[in-house]
Amino acid sequence: MSPSPAKEHTAPDRRCILIIATVASFLTPFMSSSINIALPAIGAEFATDAILLGWVQTAYLLASAICLVPFGRLADIQGMKKIFLTGITIFTLSTILCAFSPSVQALVVIRMAQGVGTAMTAVTAVAVLTAVFPAGERGRVLGINVAAVYTGLSMGPFLGGVLTQHFGWRSIFLTVVPLGLLAVALTLRARGEWSTPRDEPFDRTGSVVYGATLLALMYGLTLLPEVAGFVLIAVGVVGIFFFVWWESHTESPILQVRLFFENHVFTFSNLAALINYSATFAVGFLLSLYLQFNRGLDPQAAGLILLAQPVVQTLISPAAGRLSDRVEPRIVSSVGMAISAVGLAMLTALTEETPFPYILLSLVILGTGYALFSSPNTNAIMSSVEKRYYGVASATLATSRQVGMMLSMGIVMMIFSVVIGRVAITPAEHAPLLESTALAFMLFAALCVVGVFFSLARGRVREDPHRT
Template identity: 65%
Template sequence: MAAPSCPDGALLERRCILIIATLAAFMTPFMTSSINIALPAIGTEFGADAILLGWVPTSFLLASAVFLIPMGRLGDIYGMKRIFAPGIVVFSVATLLCAFSTSIWMLIAIRMLQGIGSAMIFSTAVAALTAVYPPGERGRVLGINVAAVYIGLSIGPFLGGILTQFAGWRSIFFFTVPLGIAIILLLTRTGGSWTERHPEHFDVAGSVVYGMMLLFLMYGITILPALSAWVFIIAGAVLGAAFILLELRVESPVLRVRLFIENHVFTFSNIAALINYSATFAVAFLLSLYLQYNRGLDPGTAGTILLVQPLVQALLSPSAGKLSDRIEPSIVASAGMGVTVIGLVMFALLSDETPVIVIAAALAVLGLGFALFSSPNTNAIMSSVEKHQLGIASATLATTRQVGMILSMGIALMIFSVMIGRVEITPDLHEPLLQSIRIAFAVFSAICVAGIYFSLARGRVRSA
């Protein structure tokens, strides 16, 4: 296989980095969204209940969240390429292994390995783009990167549904592997470490405490309302307090806690991102179940309907990012959060007779809200830190995204646990499933309303 060509010359090096980062930004979301549409087929083959099925996406997110901050810090120390490149390799190999899973537990375990590779990719890609592009072009470039994410999300349900229906769910993994190989070949055409290196001591102790803290907290959230969940959550909170004290005393911490204290734009922008993803990530998961179980649609048709939301995001994200180069990003992002609330409320009113056109309209509203929020919010975060902090800023943003996704799935799974229990979904559970989905969307709507406050509370990015 011949290596794809990259522009020659130092002046065009950043364009090659943009191509690589954009392809990588497409690959992981495509995998995530395509697997969501295949969950019913996976559950049928392995006889998995709804709770266990939820761990197929959750295990990936959990592993990714634990490793994002340490990988971002390593990127600041050794250069982004030295972390990004092996991350692509790990992700691609794990993707291939997923296709050969023989049980639901094996699939979940390999998805965790895939999550580690994803952490190495997403903790460095946005940081590399921010480092090589000047502020005047940054919103446009980050908008392109975000658009690639949404294109992956948009094609995922449609193509994943078609592949699942006609070639089985394993074909999704086989389809993704060649893209990883293409990115690896592209990497051979770039030089350097992509950013300035800042040789410092890597905080191993802080990384271990951080990882255990996040693991305990997130696992506890995903098994609520079980009594044991509170044991993990409390243990995670104790480790969190210990982590903060440790990082304040270490000369070269894995996460500069003072950055959150001193930089309000950075802090509130990340909180806004956390809330946004907490309120929206489970949308595809919930609608995939609703469309296939409650409405009786096949995976291909369900995937086609779900195509609307990320397609709108992909079309509008570059323009939203460019808009945030000229207009205060906090205003654009807050407007996007408000539009997202409208879309979530529409889904909270779902019934068995809701017209498909209404579902598509609600997805379009969500797509508009996500586009207005994501690119400007990313621009605000990455523009609020110094150049030597780009890796950790990118990793922090990715971590808030992953933790938000885990919280979103945790909320959905907790509602399922209370309303349905740990049983395989059958036609007899039609009404409890619909009630669970409506409750979940109502909760997400309320969470997103709170996000508007934090989006506005960050203040003006320009003055910062």
């Protein structure tokens, strides 16, 4: 027997893969949540305005969202392990460069590279877990994966605050580098292949149209209410229709659009994810600015308050994942979405004198809802497709998440543009900042209410055992 077939059939190391996926799933949310705390310090060092400051996060999310679907397809064609290794390497190298950024413009550009690396790891982490673990263990493993995300979110605000206050914001990036190198090393030594590469063409046209569409929509949002903003959004909408048409007619699409037309569970679960992340991601960004500018807290104190939400998410996520193995995911997810709406509605009442226990309670409620939504929703999406579509399904889920995050920041930046304008946030701008924050939370709460109906509309993931 030749050595290549033996290598091809080498069983993947499930434990090692779980560790690698867990480390990767921890890194990016830790980075995002810790950078939220550091944004006021970054703005002060570079004397930048609120909108450009928002681009430090948005550029990362935009690059990631643009690359997710194309790299999900490449992972199916070239193999998940190759794409993951390349992605975690790009992420680690760009993280080092971020620490030495000479200007906010340079930081924004390097954050885009970091987003590309994140996209390559995000599309493979969930897909490989779904592929190598049996269906009966899937909810538990995905729950662990989501818990890693929330652990990163939990540690980010506190450690980000401590690092920013005592060592400067650049130390946040340097702290992440060892974990990135660990993930690279573990991937190189992990035995077995994570998936079987397929000899199929790659849809370059679809990838370009997809990326240009997202770029037009996002940049258009930040330019509103200028005419150019409306023009770009219109171009983006046309791009969506052209992309769907192209993907329906090309031989080897980057996105199986027929999944959306034929699989209601898949479609509505992704829409629910898009809405949920659109409504919740910018909470940390807004509260970081509110707590430090409006309430005068230092980064460490602000980080401690923001810790409440992700800690609750971390504690509840594994149980929510296991629950979705027994109870219909749409029920658990819909309840979680409704609870999130309550937490967001509470945050609309923020003033300059709002008691801190009230803010903490709002974050605990929001974290509970988010945890109940995320793990069951992920389980529903990955369980609704055939194994050969795991890479595409994982990429689509990650795209819904990243586009949702991007839209969340886009909504905030649009509000900032209208209410505050392109000026640095100063004591004179505290009132407009508070007004912007309240308006954003109103819109986010309304989005979650709409999201409940999309979550319920997905239908059953499992067949009714009592039905003949």
